[in-house]
Amino acid sequence: DTGVSQDPRHKITKRGQNVTFRCDPISEHNRLYWYRQTLGQGPEFLTYFQNEAQLEKSRLLSDRFSAERPKGSFSTLEIQRTEQGDSAMYLCASSDRASGANVLTFGAGSRLTVL
């Protein structure tokens, strides 16, 4: 296992289009997190899964954002009707209680640019 994988690494889209990002966590990790990071800022929490259950979702997340983890393994984050303000790095992280509560291993991120 090589860590947390994210795809695509870069995505350029036009305003109004839908985009989807995929995250493959470390295989034995049952917790998966999505964060958003803009330049010069810290990672901002979006949502969190334990296995396939989405346990928490940020109130900052609009209805245009949806995340799934159907089989408790990989996860997808979809943004509908993208806006220029959605331009950011979308980071996925996973953790496992056995390895230390909430210690996050991040992927390299998916950078979104909305034109």
Added chain:
Amino acid sequence: GQQVMQIPQYQHVQEGEDFTTYCNSSTTLSNIQWYKQRPGGHPVFLIQLVKSGEVKKQKRLTFQFGEAKKNSSLHITATQTTDVGTYFCAGPNSGGYQKVTFGTGTKLQVIP
């Protein structure tokens, strides 16, 4: 909601000087974690502190967790150019939820 602030926001030091960043949470934390993000990279876990008043060292890095479990600090002795990056504290609140909130970060620049 929970807020985690860090000061300073930026720090430029001459190589060999010491560096300290401070982290303050608006709520009590069950644990505190520190991450380092190199320019163009993603956050990488450094250490976790769990106990009130805990102090841990990693070579030139010293981490401390406050007695009230609401603040923390990271001190680097004799900085090197490899220490360049942004340092984030992060932690879940003590309410039993697993959401990990990140601090605002301190960007360290080391001048050779």
